[in-house]
Amino acid sequence: MPKKAAKKSGKMSQMSEEERLLYMQQKLLAEEEQTKKKEDMLMQFLKDKLAKEQRSSTINMNKLNVQWRCVLRETKIKELHKDIEILSQTFERVVDCKDSVIKSLTKDVDEAEEQYAHALRSHLQNIEQLLDLQRERLTLLREEYQQDLDAVQKEFETERKMIIQQKETETMYLQNVLLAMEQNSSENENETKLEFQSMRDEIKNKSLEEKHALRVTLEGTVEDLWKQFQLALKNYTDSTEDRKIAYDVLKVKDDKSACEIEMQMKKLQRIQDSITSLRNKIAVHARESDEQNRQLRQDKIVVHKQFQKLKGRMNQARAAEHSRLATLTVQSNATLKKLQGVIDKGDHILRLAEMCRKLETEEEKVLPFYPSSLSAEEREEAERASMEEPTEQLAQLMQDYTALDQFWKRYNKVLLERWALDCEKGVLTQDNYKLRVLLKQYLDGISVSDEVLTQENSLLILNNRSNMQQKLPPQVPVTDTRVRRPVHNIIEAAHVVSHTL
Structure with missing residues (x-):
């Protein structure tokens, strides 16, 4: 390492500044590439590891879900079995209730149909009676109309016969008049013809005689006149x-x-x-x-x-x-x-x-009609009486409405219950009035005022008894002996306090 560093330092010393800069840049680039490759490799390794972990986690999660689902299915199946048993029991109970309600409704429907049929029969009977009355009225009107028509036809026929007879008599009279006029005219014509011929002969004879006389006298005058005529004619012809x-x-x-x-x-x-x-x-x-x-x-x-x-x-x-x-x-x-x-x-x-049906109890829905209170003998007598034909009109009308017996049973039951409730209400109002009076006495006893001092005071107690006289409410007439309220012994609070102190 020192040799390499020495060599590098020797090389660096031999290089110029530009070469040194280039060398440093290349070195930095190489180092960056190496670090980048290392990071890429590390990222690829981490990605592969993450993918493996995800695959294993998904597999494990699926296994856990499958096991959990099996456990949930078993618990759910148990719950569903219990619910099904409960629902089946409730369903059977509801079905029984519904069957009872359906039976009661079918009975009500049958009774309603019977009532409707009875009402329809009575309505049809009334309509038939009205139709019979209308037919009788129409027949009477038709008979009156036919009678009026026959009378008018008879009058017309009589007048027609009279007119025809009058016409025939007048035609005969006119024919006779015509014949008489023709005969008179023919006679007058013959007479006038005869008179005309006789007059004509006379006129002819007179004319012949006058003609002969005139011929003699006129021959001379005619010759004179002829000459004069000739002269006048010549002069006239010449002049004209x-x-x-x-x-x-x-x-x-x-x-x-x-x-x-x-x-x-x-x-x-x-x-x-x-x-x-x-x-x-x-x-x-x-x-x-x-x-x-x-x-x-x-x-x-x-x-x-x-x-x-x-x-x-x-x-x-x-x-x-x-x-x-x-x-x-x-x-x-x-x-x-x-x-x-x-x-x-x-x-x-x-x-x-419908409202009463909604307010009915389950017992009333199942058994809407209470059994008859009659004994067996009374029932037999009632059946025999119903089998016999009634003689009185009221009994006949009552027999027409036998289909309403069940209705009247329920109606009478409700009426009796209402009456009992009214009686119980009277007893309760009486008890309430008593309690109000006692409460007022107690309040008057624990409070001091002019009104209390002027009236009887419950604080004055002698021999464990108050000088107050208990005011009772007006007696409510209670006729129902079945409704009896329990009687309570009531002790005033002031009396109890005086003994306790």
């Missing part, structure tokens, strides 16, 4: 040649217009003939229509009277039906209110029954 030409033209026009006028006159004549025929027809139709209108007016008056009668009857029937309907609606509303009251009462009873 131009006018003649115009006249011919106007004549042609006049002929045409005459033809047209004739045609128009013919048309006017045809129109007048048609007008007259139509007027005649209109007059005939007017007479016929007046007659028909008069007959229809009479028929209308008769039908209107019948309509007024029928309307009055219908209004009376409608008013009667309206009054009946009003009474029926009032009665139905009253029945609905009563039924609603019954339903509300039943709901109230059911709610009270």
Whole structure:
């Protein structure tokens, strides 16, 4: 070592400063690498050791967990067996309770079904009675309607027969009138024809005679006039040649217009003939229509009277039906209110029954109905009486409600218990009043005041007795001999203190 150190020191002395620095840096780096390698090796060794320790610890922990789990399983199995036994016992006990409750509920359900069936039967009987009443009412109304209808039909048939007979008589009368008018017209026509022929012959004879006389007288005048006419004609023709030409033209026009006028006159004549025929027809139709209108007016008056009668009857029937309907609606509303009251009462009873069911004890749930207090002979007599048919109406009604015997048993039991509690309450109130009086006396005795001095004082005791008279409360009438309270002997504290001191 000294040789190496000497060599190194010799080398160091031979080196320059830069070389020395480089050498020192390399040396430091080599030392750092060696320390780093040592640390890496140490870390690797520690990691391997830690991994081995972790593996061994996990194995040991798993072994411990397995053993611990086995121990826990055994203890848990024992606890579970105990719990199962307890639960099985409780379950059997609960099942027995439930069975008893189910039996009691089945009995209650059967009784409720019987009550419901009985109520339903009574309700159906009431409904059948109402339906019978309604059917009888409808039959009466139908019979009244049928009677009114038959009366109206009879009146209609009689009026129809009278109208047909009147029509037949009037038609026969009109036919006879027509025959008489035709006969009169034919006779008048024949007479007028004969008169016309006789007048025509007379006129013809007179005209022939006058014609012959005029012919003789006029032949001379005609010749004179013919000459004058010829002269006048010549003068006229000469003077009116131009006018003649115009006249011919106007004549042609006049002929045409005459033809047209004739045609128009013919048309006017045809129109007048048609007008007259139509007027005649209109007059005939007017007479016929007046007659028909008069007959229809009479028929209308008769039908209107019948309509007024029928309307009055219908209004009376409608008013009667309206009054009946009003009474029926009032009665139905009253029945609905009563039924609603019954339903509300039943709901109230059911709610009270549910509340009472919650407050029942286990014994009452198992045995809801206490045994009958009747003897065997009394039971036999009651059974024989129930087998016999009742004669009185009240007994019959009581027999209809035999299904409620169990209910009345429980109701009477509750009523008796309530009565006993009321009696016990009276006894307790009496005892409470006595205790209050004694407490007041004691407080008055230990305290001194004007009120105490003015009243009787319990401090004055002679011969071991107080001059106080014990005030008793008003006697509460107790009729129940079954409820008896224990009697306690009470000694005042002041008396005890005086003897102890």
